Amino acid sequence: MSSFIKSQLFITLPYPTKRFTSQSIIVTGSNIGMGLEAARHFVRLDAAKVILAVRSTSKGDAAKKSIEESEKRFGVVEVWELDLAKYESVLAFAKRAKSLDRLDVVVGNAGVFPFEFAMAEEDELTTTVNVVSTLLLGVSLVPKLRETSVKFGTVPVLTFTGSFTHAQANFPEREAENIFERLADGKSAKMNDRYPLSKLIQLLCIRELASEISKSSKEGRIIVSTINPGYVDTAIMREASFPYSIFLFFLKHLLSRTAEQGGRTLVHGGEGGDETHGQYLDDCHIGQVSTFVTSEDGMKTQRRLWTELSVKLERIHPGVMRNV
Numbered sequence: 001m002s003s004f005i006k007s008q009l010f011i012t013l014p015y016p017t018k019r020f021t022s023q024s025i026i027v028t029g030s031n032i033g034m035g036l037e038a039a040r041h042f043v044r045l046d047a048a049k050v051i052l053a054v055r056s057t058s059k060g061d062a063a064k065k066s067i068e069e070s071e072k073r074f075g076v077v078e079v080w081e082l083d084l085a086k087y088e089s090v091l092a093f094a095k096r097a098k099s100l101d102r103l104d105v106v107v108g109n110a111g112v113f114p115f116e117f118a119m120a121e122e123d124e125l126t127t128t129v130n131v132v133s134t135l136l137l138g139v140s141l142v143p144k145l146r147e148t149s150v151k152f153g154t155v156p157v158l159t160f161t162g163s164f165t166h167a168q169a170n171f172p173e174r175e176a177e178n179i180f181e182r183l184a185d186g187k188s189a190k191m192n193d194r195y196p197l198s199k200l201i202q203l204l205c206i207r208e209l210a211s212e213i214s215k216s217s218k219e220g221r222i223i224v225s226t227i228n229p230g231y232v233d234t235a236i237m238r239e240a241s242f243p244y245s246i247f248l249f250f251l252k253h254l255l256s257r258t259a260e261q262g263g264r265t266l267v268h269g270g271e272g273g274d275e276t277h278g279q280y281l282d283d284c285h286i287g288q289v290s291t292f293v294t295s296e297d298g299m300k301t302q303r304r305l306w307t308e309l310s311v312k313l314e315r316i317h318p319g320v321m322r323n324v
Helices: 002-010 033-044 057-071 087-097 125-152 164-168 179-183 191-215 244-255 259-271 296-316
Strands: 024-028 049-054 077-081 105-108 157-161 223-228 280-282
Touching (some): 024 033, 024 125, 033 105, 049 057, 077 087, 105 125, 125 179, 157 259, 164 191, 179 296, 191 296
Parallel strands (some): 049 077, 223 280
C-alpha cells in the first residue's frame, strides 16, 4: 500500500518528448480517458497517422475533433471501428490494418470493468474483451509489425494496458481442467475479483507472447510489453454501485492520476526500447510483477493459459497462431 500511495502522490511521470515522426500508431479505447490523451500526445509528437480504434465511431469522431483542435494538426487522426466484444469486429479491424503502409506502434488500451456477469462470444465479457480479443488483435497485427520492421529498419512496439491490480487477484480457477471454461461459469464467477483476475491473465499471456516472439525465427523485430498506468481517473468503473461507488469517489479525489498523466504511461510504452521487451512497465520504468507471476506455480499457469488461448484463437481464426 505504501508503494502505491508513493507512486500515486509523489512520483512525477515524465512528460513525453520522444518524436514519432513518420510513424503509424493504433490506440484502442481512445475516444475517452487516457487512451484519448495518449493519442493526443502521439499527434503532438509528430506521428504521421494515429488510428483511434473505438467501439463508437461517433464518439471517435468527437475525439478526433478534440485532438485536431488542441494540436492544430489535421489529416493525421483516423477513426476505425473496433468492438472487442465481437470477434468479427476484431478480425475485420486486423484485416483493414493490413492495408497500412506501415504500423509502428499498437497500444492495446481498451478494456472493461463490469460488475455483473454477462457473456460475450464464448466467454464472460471481461475475459473476452480484456484477454481473448485483446490478444487476438495483437497476434493478428504481428505480421504487419514485422513487415514494418523489415521494410523500414525499425523495431515496432506492441504494448498493452495492464494494471497493478493483477497482484490482488485470486485465481482458484487455475486448478480447473479448462481455465477459460471455468471462468465462463456464471454460478462460480466472483465478479468483484474479475477485473484484477483478467489483468493477471492478460499479463501472463502477454509475457508468453513476448517469449514466443523472442524465440521466433521470422524476420522483423518487435517489442512486446505491459503498462501499469496506476490508478487513473477514467470512466472504466462507471458501473460501480453503492457502497463501492462511495469508496471510488474518495479514492478518485485523494489518489487518482489524471487521464493525461495516465496517457503519458501509454506513450512511454509506445517508445519501446530493447530493455522493455517482455517487461511490466511501472511509473515509466521497468517494474516488478507480483510474486505469483514469477513463481513456479505462476509460470506453470502461464504456459497452461497460453496453450488454452492458442487453441481458442485458432478456433476463432484458423492459422492465426502461425503469426507468432
